[in-house]
Amino acid sequence: xxxxxxxxxxxxxxxxxxxxxxxxxxxxxxxxxxxxxxxxxxxxxxxxxxxxxxxxxxxxxxxxxxxxxxxxxxxxxxxxxxxxxxxxxxxxxxxxxxxxxxxxxxxxxxxxxxxxxxxxxxxxxxxxxxxxxxxxxxxxxxxxxxxxxxxxxxxxxxxxxxxxxxxxxxxxxxxxxxxxxxxxxxxxxxxxxxxxxxxxxxxxxxxxxxxxxxxxxxxxxxxxxxxxxxxxxxxxxxxxxxxxxxxxxxxxxxxxxxxxxxxxxxxxxxxxxxxxxxxxxxxxxxxxxxxxxxxxxxxxxxxxxxxxxxxxxxxxxxxxxxxxxxxxxxxxxxxxxxxxxxxxxxxxxxxxxxxxxxxxxxxxxxxxxxxxxxxxxxxxxxxxxxxxxxxxxxxxxxxxxxxxxxxxxxxxxxxxxxxxxxxxxxxxxxxxxxxxxxxxxxxxxxxxxxxxxxxxxxxxxxxxxxxxxxxxxxxxxxxxxxxxxxxxxxxxxxxxxxxxxxxxxxxxxxxxxxxxxxxxxxxxxx
Ligand code: HAM
Numbered sequence: 001x002x003x004x005x006x007x008x009x010x011x012x013x014x015x016x017x018x019x020x021x022x023x024x025x026x027x028x029x030x031x032x033x034x035x036x037x038x039x040x041x042x043x044x045x046x047x048x049x050x051x052x053x054x055x056x057x058x059x060x061x062x063x064x065x066x067x068x069x070x071x072x073x074x075x076x077x078x079x080x081x082x083x084x085x086x087x088x089x090x091x092x093x094x095x096x097x098x099x100x101x102x103x104x105x106x107x108x109x110x111x112x113x114x115x116x117x118x119x120x121x122x123x124x125x126x127x128x129x130x131x132x133x134x135x136x137x138x139x140x141x142x143x144x145x146x147x148x149x150x151x152x153x154x155x156x157x158x159x160x161x162x163x164x165x166x167x168x169x170x171x172x173x174x175x176x177x178x179x180x181x182x183x184x185x186x187x188x189x190x191x192x193x194x195x196x197x198x199x200x201x202x203x204x205x206x207x208x209x210x211x212x213x214x215x216x217x218x219x220x221x222x223x224x225x226x227x228x229x230x231x232x233x234x235x236x237x238x239x240x241x242x243x244x245x246x247x248x249x250x251x252x253x254x255x256x257x258x259x260x261x262x263x264x265x266x267x268x269x270x271x272x273x274x275x276x277x278x279x280x281x282x283x284x285x286x287x288x289x290x291x292x293x294x295x296x297x298x299x300x301x302x303x304x305x306x307x308x309x310x311x312x313x314x315x316x317x318x319x320x321x322x323x324x325x326x327x328x329x330x331x332x333x334x335x336x337x338x339x340x341x342x343x344x345x346x347x348x349x350x351x352x353x354x355x356x357x358x359x360x361x362x363x364x365x366x367x368x369x370x371x372x373x374x375x376x377x378x379x380x381x382x383x384x385x386x387x388x389x390x391x392x393x394x395x396x397x398x399x400x401x402x403x404x405x406x407x408x409x410x411x412x413x414x415x416x417x418x419x420x421x422x423x424x425x426x427x428x429x430x431x432x433x434x435x436x437x438x439x440x441x442x443x444x445x446x447x448x449x450x451x452x453x454x455x456x457x458x459x460x461x462x463x464x465x466x467x468x469x470x471x472x473x474x475x476x477x478x479x480x481x482x483x484x485x486x487x488x489x490x491x492x493x494x495x496x497x498x499x500x501x502x503x504x505x506x507x508x509x510x511x512x513x514x515x516x517x518x519x520x521x522x523x524x525x526x
Contacts, residue, residue, distance in 0.1 A: 020219070020227025031417055031427040035260060036212055039232050042256045046248070048208040048234055053190045055214060059182040065189040065395055067366025069306045076217040078183040081175070084126040088117045089178035096172055104161045108145040111168045115142060127177065134171075141167050183216035187233040188367070188392065188408060189399070195237050196401035206239035206405070212413070224383035224415045232416075235408030241393055243340055246371045247347030249407055253375065253387055254353055262386070262416065263423045264378030267353065270329070270361040271341035272309070274369045275394070277334035282308055284327050292322050312360040315382075328359045337370055344371055367392040371407065379422030380415055387411040434464035436486045436522070437479030439472050445490040452488060452500075452515070459519045480505055486522070 017023060024032060040050070059079050066073050081089040091114045099107050115138045121127040122135060144164050148157055184190055191209055194200075200207045212232050219225055234252070236245055250267065257265050273281060289296070289304045289311060296304075296319055300311045312323060333341065348355055355373075363372045372390035380386065389409025396404035421427065436456060440449040446469070453465040464482060466475060472489065479487045489501040489510075499512045502521070513521055 018227070020221040022226065022228075026432050027427045028417070028421070029427075030432060031420065031425065032413070035413065035416060035420075036232070038259050039210070039212065039256060042259055043210045043234060043252065046208070046252045048210045048252075051191060051194060051209040051211050053184075053187060053194060053211055053213070055216075056181045056183050057190055057193065059180045061189050061193055061399070062182055062185060064398060065192065065365075065367050066186065070365055072185045072217060072365065076219055077185055078216050078218060080181055081178040082181050083178040084124075085121050085177040088114065088121055089175055089180070091117055092172040092175065092177075095168065099165065099169055099172075104165065105149070107165060107168060108142075111138075111145075111172075112142060114172065115139065121177070138171060141171075185217045186215055186365070186410060187211055187213070187231060188235060188365075188395075188406075188410070191233070191235045191408075192237070192396050192399050192401065192406070195404070196396065196399060201238060201402050201404065203238075205237075206245070207237045208234070209237070210234040222383065224380050224412070224418055226414060230413035231410040232413050233408065233410040235406060237396070237406050238404050241340070241370075241391065241405040241407075243343035244347050245405075246344045246391060246407055247351055247353070249389070249409060250348060250355075250373060251351045251353055253389075253409055253411065256411075257375070257377070257386075257416075260416075260420065261425065262377050262419060264376075264419075265386075266376045267355045267373060268358040268361050268376070269344070269348075269355045269371065269373045270358055271333060271337055271344075271370050272329055272362055272368060272372055272390075273333050273337045277332060277337055278329075278369070281327070281329050281332040284332065285309070285311075288326055295319075295322055309362040310364070312362050313364070323360065330357075330359050340370055363388060363390055367395040367398070369393055373409070377416070377419040379419045383415065385412070386415045386419060432462070433483035434479075435462045435484065436488055437464045437475070437482065437484040438466070438488045438490060439470075439475030439479065440466070440490040441469055441472060442492050442495070444495045445492065448495050449488075449490050452490070452518070456519065456522070459523075461519075461522060476503070476505075486525075488518075 059077065062077065063073050068074060081093070083089075091110065095107060095110045095114060098110065115135070118127065118131070118138065119135060122129075122131050141164060144167075148160060148164065151157065191211065195207065195209075210233060213230065214228055215231050216228055218227055221227060234249065236249055239245070250269075254265070254267065272278060285308045286304055289300075289308055293301055293304060296311070297314075297316050300314055300316070300319060303310045311319075312326070314320075314323065330341075345355070345357075358374075361372055361374055362368075363374075368390040370391045370393075373388070374385050375387040376384040377386045387409055389407070391405075391407040393405045394403075395406055396402065438449045438453060440446055449465060453463045456463045464479070464484065466478065470478070472491070476487055484505060487503045487505060489503060494500050498514060500515060500518065501510055502513055502518070503510045511521075
């Protein structure tokens with residue numbers, strides 16, 4: 001290979017953002033800031049305080065709250081192991097995923113790795129001494145594997161192999177030796193965990209919290225759907241489940257959207273009952289769905305068993321007519337749920353909040369009961385839900401906390417921004433181009449320029465101070481390119497006379513000013 005070709009080969013690798021993630025750049029970030037500032041302002045008028053949470057938690061926190069059968073937990077979580085025994089746990093996880101459909105020998109070899117790693121853990125002191133006996137038992141299994149291998153020509157050994165596999169499974173069945181963590185796919189579970197951990201039940205109830213930050217779901221990326229996205233999440237925890245709380249939470253998000261000028265906002269609401277009435281409805285739905293099973297697609301067929309409510313979410317064209325004829329939850333609510341739902345609608349009416357009832361709105365997370373809602377907006381295509389939420393009384397108990405009422409929502413901030421941009425909201429509400437460019441030449445002028453920049457910035461002006469000396473003509477060209485309104489010209493003459501030159505770039509007008517007058521003069525120009 002020629003020297004030139006070798007050099008070409010060495011070209012450093014260029015990195016790209018991971019699929020489903022993206023960089024948010026200025027000037028669009030100015031709009032993100034405006035949205036977040038508005039959230040801080042509006043939410044505080046409703047008595048909400050900000051909570052900041054870690055972006056990873058125990059995987060089990062999400063599994064238990066969102067539900068094992070949901071798409072979010074079963075398919076979309078970014079999980080990883082952590083701790084000194086991470087490798088041991090990774091091998092165990094690998095065996096767990098292989099044991100059902102790989103050959104006996106393959107699994108046995110993996111188990112051999114596992115035992116070696118286990119031994120290392122004991123000798124390093126990462127695993128307590130009492131695990132020496134476990135190690136002995138596992139060695140016995142490896143011996144049994146060797147024994148079977150030696151007898152491989154003896155005919156059918158499948159029963160014995162099954163027995164050995166069952167013993168292997170026992171040792172790797174649950175994650176025990178490392179933390180299994182996940183990047184959070186949503187914030188509600190973490191807010192509940194924090195409420196319990198920080199004894200917030202001792203505060204005056206309800207506790208109203210909101211949080212803004214990134215969430216992670218391994219979804220198929222498309223417009224408005226990312227693997228790393230942002231939510232603005234709000235939760236009301238504790239106190240009563242008075243319908244006025246449901247209505248006020250919804251009123252708050254609608255007020256927020258109105259303040260931002262979001263267009264085409266539509267609120268959809270439903271009640272999905274509680275633990276008294278929903279199981280009966282789900283059984284009825286399952287029975288009805290079973291009757292039409294053959295006409296449903298594979299996803300819905302599977303969901304008849306795992307989560308029949310989710311069939312109602314289906315967007316498949318050929319399933320729509322069937323779904324329209326299914327029993328509706330509204331007709332099967334118990335008295336308490338029906339009364340609560342009617343009162344929520346009444347309370348929304350009192351607040352002048354317009355809504356559409358949608359009996360098919362069931363939401364994709366398991367913790368909901370009674371009130372559920374979604375909000376759609378303009379300009380978003382198929383991913384048009386800009387907010388989703390609902391009531392989740394009972395979730396706190398599921399996470400080991402005291403009986404606590406809960407309701408909240410999360411806004412998809414990426415989608416909110418997308419909708420604002422698509423409907424002509426300029427990201428340039430806070431311009432980031434400089435107001436003033438300092439064109440300096442000469443060492444003395446540089447010291448003066450640094451002082452001028454400091455004073456002007458302290459007064460709140462956006463100032464660009466070039467880091468190296470350049471000819472005035474070049475500096476003025478640069479000021480123009482950056483979109484500055486003024487150039488402050490500082491050369492030896494200006495420093496000596498104390499009279500500075502301020503040039504208005506649009507019309508070329510030049511004025512002489514004293515340093516002490518500059519700030520006041522600029523203020524008058526704005
Ligand atoms: P969710 O419906 O899963 O609810 O998400 C809420 C919102 O987050 C969605 O309406 C959407 O705007 C946005 N979102 C979800 N996934 C993505 C994605 N992959 N890319 C971009 N945006 C996305 C929850 O997360 C619940 N924790 C809401 C809640 C709070 N319920 C009670 N309290």
